Amino acid sequence: MSYQKEVHIAQLAVQRATILTQRVFHGTKGTESKDDRSPVTVGDYGAQALIIHAIQHNFPNDEIVGEEEASTLRQNPNLTTQIWDLVKAAQLDDTAAEQELGGPLESPEQMLQAIDAGRSAGGLRGRIWALDPIDGTKGFLRGGQYAVCLALIEDGDVKVGVLACPNLPVDDSAPLSADVGEKGSDGEGRGVLFAAVFRTGATSRPLGQGALRTSRPIRMQDVPDITQATFCESVEAGHSSHGDQAAIAKKLGITKESVRMDSQAKYGSIARGAGDLYLRLPVRADYEEKIWDHAAGDLIVREAGGKVTDAEGKPLDFGRGRTLKDNKGVVAAPKTVHQQVLDAVKSVLSSK
Missing domain, CATH: 3.30.540.10 (Fructose-1,6-Bisphosphatase, subunit A, domain 1)
Structure with missing residues (x-):
């Protein structure tokens, strides 16, 4: 079709x-x-x-x-x-x-x-x-x-x-x-x-x-130097762990202040190269993301040349009902640096 x-x-x-x-x-x-x-x-x-x-x-x-x-x-x-x-x-x-x-x-x-x-x-x-x-x-x-x-x-x-x-x-x-x-x-x-x-x-x-x-x-922009990447995250600390994300940015050598904004505007922003990375890390082990909060943005980033996974590297699974019950967190980045970002995410989360 x-x-x-x-x-x-x-x-x-x-x-x-x-x-x-x-x-x-x-x-x-x-x-x-x-x-x-x-x-x-x-x-x-x-x-x-x-x-x-x-x-x-x-x-x-x-x-x-x-x-x-x-x-x-x-x-x-x-x-x-x-x-x-x-x-x-x-x-x-x-x-x-x-x-x-x-x-x-x-x-x-x-x-x-x-x-x-x-x-x-x-x-x-x-x-x-x-x-x-x-x-x-x-x-x-x-x-x-x-x-x-x-x-x-x-x-x-x-x-x-x-x-x-x-x-x-x-x-x-x-x-x-x-x-x-x-x-x-x-x-x-x-x-x-x-x-x-x-x-x-x-x-x-x-x-x-x-x-x-x-x-x-x-199209997403290439990130030849990850330390110069623009990092997008949620405004609300209750939606995503600011502390973990700051530790991940430090591990990647990113010193630029993160850009905080609400909504899937973050997906749109990195898809057109205004930003580079988007992380949304769970603040509770039992929290399940809603499919309506990610479905459109996930596809737009992927079709713009990016890669979107959860914090374990799994694709987001939109076939499990009204929530992403089989996923924890979101990592969105250009394909060329996604693994580097994901490695930093896993390192920080595993050390907790």
Whole structure:
């Protein structure tokens, strides 16, 4: 399969959902806490509804693993109305691709049903979309980096990956500033849509409305001197061990300060050469990464010429359900230095 329809619809749907998230980014975010104490915003719910609606229209037999579900909204009509207003506004702002995306959602109940359609258990067989409507919610809340993420997994393998990063520079050659994770802006010159299809490469293009803008291929940069590499990591210490990552950087001879940012924007940044390495190391032995937090970025980096494994050197396994239960941590780097980085990771982790 070429997956050209899948990547086209995925980009249009993610782009439309990003219009909604940007409206929330500049307004009242309407947060609440989920059972695992992670925050969720009105933007998460609205973006999930828009994307699932487009998937169901175009690929009605596919399953969807979405991060959110609508039980809380059904008990809170005021919050439902707030999200419905955002969904209607996003649809009015982006009418050019309306028919391709299945026409507009027509009612709050249809919106809630779309949100709840993301309850697939995942698994090794069939076509399953992994969706994170706002990845990096804490970055979104603080005005930093976030991403809207969608990937198609077929029989356990990621075939299509799309990331919208509204607050990253459009310019693929723009270096990452040290404060990129704290000072997000979706103004002029910002907003990039990354995409990849298995065995066909990775691209970036400016975010917009309606028809997709012109794309350009992206490639990871060679790292002839590992000591000069730009190291990307999570902002939240609860997501990834900053101490272990500092020890690994020291072992590699990297003295440059790491760049901390939320979300799969890190995957997009290293895929186009703005950064070089991305590590996410577990802070608890029992922690399982969610597939929607990595599927799109994993494919985009690999199709840009990089290599992604866990901390033991195993490929990420997206066929085990809603989590990466057979993997611990993430190591993403150009192929030429991945083993060197992995050796440093193993050395530091084994000494604990």
